[in-house]
Amino acid sequence: MVFSSLIFLFLFLPLTLWIYYISNSKVKNLILLIASLIFYAWGEPVYVFLMLFSTVVDYVHGLKVERFIELGERKKALRVVVSSAIINLFVLCFFKYSDFLIENINNIFNLDIGLLNLPLPIGISFYTFQTMSYTIDIYRGDAKAQKSILDFGAYVALFPQLVAGPIVRYQTIATQINKREHSIEKFADGVNRFVCGLTKKVILSNQLAVIADGVFSSNLSNVSILEAWLGIVCYTLQIYFDFGGYSDMAIGLGKMFGFDFLENFNYPYISQTVSEFWRRWHISLGSWFRDYVYIPLGGSRVSKLKMYRNLFIVWFLTGMWHGASWTFIIWGLYFGVFIALEKAFLEKVLYKIPRVFRHIYLLLIVVIGWVFFRAENITQAFEFLKIMFGVSSKSLTNSTCTVYLIDYWYILLGSIILSTPIAKVLKRLILKVNKRALDNDIAYLMHGLSLGIYMFVVMVMLCSSSYNPFLYFRF
Incomplete structure (x- = not known):
């Protein structure tokens, strides 16, 4: 079941609420718990x-960790934490990386070991990281063990963020599990956030996918x-509105049930450096790797050589987390290289040049990175890059590119504008200038009318479209 399905919108969600x-x-x-x-x-x-x-597994391990900490036996508590991590990582690796490992063994040693062909459990990367961080936080003293397995189960299985994040750590909502605020204002805020996220997914992301999928599935010859650039630009916007839209819906649904989830995106495409981009993109994943991998390895408080080692470990794992493919590993290490360069000297150089050039640098790096993320294999990724930079393409444009632009120019333009805080700033400015005029029932009426229009358009598009899951479901 997905948030952008009629069954969820008109049956599951209303009934559950x-x-x-x-x-x-x-x-x-x-x-x-039952609904989830x-x-x-x-x-x-x-x-x-x-x-x-x-x-x-993690409920029991959490209780044991806390018990050993109370007895002052930290070594035993640490063993329990390690046990929890091993079990969680084994389950994740078995279902997500078994075939990837077998394929590489076959290629290296010229063997023919049969693949397991296991379907990837939806959301396993998200809930595995959540449950792992739970026992670690208890060991660190950042959270108390949950005594009720039903309450803990509700946290793990919480359907608003279960299958595609954001990664909600137990310590951030520990107090909300047993006591949370419910109000009309908070519920209305949740509805507003959910509708906005649904609009991003259905009206923007799904339409951008038509171009991106069309270009990447074409015969590259x-x-x-221009068609290659159009395809990857559309994918750049598609993945933002797809995952950002899902995060908005998850945060909105959380508010409807009294929870306050942390933000997961903060207009990443307005960044000026790669480091800044990753402070704005998929914030929950970046902070997870920072707090549970990078800092425990020593972070930046070690020698420069070890700091770069820590960076590349984190970015190798970030790539692997996204998928069992060399394209994802290259994508992760690619960003790791630029972050390392920025820490070494590049960031100082960038801040000496005009802001517009820093922004162009960032967008170019990110767009090239998304080629590896979207491509089916390494060969396709490099062939696509050759076309983008005129190495292997004979034509600047073609009729397909023209048709895409004629049919979808307004979606592309709207997506570019909405990927920036322009609309948010304009809204704030209008409210500030016309505070007295808008501070009445008319403002609420107009806002409600806007949401109604969004939902109407979404319903029309959902009724006439085929099944289209979120991109991050496969992670």
């Missing part, structure tokens, strides 16, 4: 038991230079 709000506060977490299991089992009826296994 109704049961949740008529229920006693003592059983609200149970309602959320149904939500997950809708598409993964077998793998729901895998998620339950992970929940039980027929793709022109």
